[in-house]
Amino acid sequence: MQSSMMSMLPLVLMFVVLYFVMIRPQMKKQKEHKAMIDAIAKGDEVVTAGGVLGKVSKIGDSYVGLEVANGVEIQIQRSAVVQVLPKGTYK
Numbered sequence: 001m002q003s004s005m006m007s008m009l010p011l012v013l014m015f016v017v018l019y020f021v022m023i024r025p026q027m028k029k030q031k032e033h034k035a036m037i038d039a040i041a042k043g044d045e046v047v048t049a050g051g052v053l054g055k056v057s058k059i060g061d062s063y064v065g066l067e068v069a070n071g072v073e074i075q076i077q078r079s080a081v082v083q084v085l086p087k088g089t090y091k
Contacts, residue, residue: 037078040064045085048076053090 040046044056046066057073058065064081067073 036084037081040078040081040084045087045090046081047083047085048080049082050080052076053085055090 040056040059042056042059045053046056046064047053048066052066052068052074054066054068054074056064057067062078063075064078065073066076
């Protein structure tokens with residue numbers, strides 16, 4: 001009985017290390033990204049996953065209207081927003 005427990009110990013220890021090194025930080029990053037997406041407001045300047053910069057002009061449940069130039073507006077998914085820039089960065 002004790003021999004089988006000792007043989008399982010390295011496997012359990014490896015899973016615990018994997019959890020704290022890879023899984024937990026990824027979950028924290030996902031939680032921060034979701035909070036950032038939920039906090040997007042009209043007038044925020046954002047960067048998308050494709051590298052497009054723009055100002056949020058419309059907000060829907062799953063889509064965001066992004067003004068990329070004067071009179072040019074595109075629709076993107078909320079999840080495509082990667083970063084919210086400080087005010088005045090994008091003109």
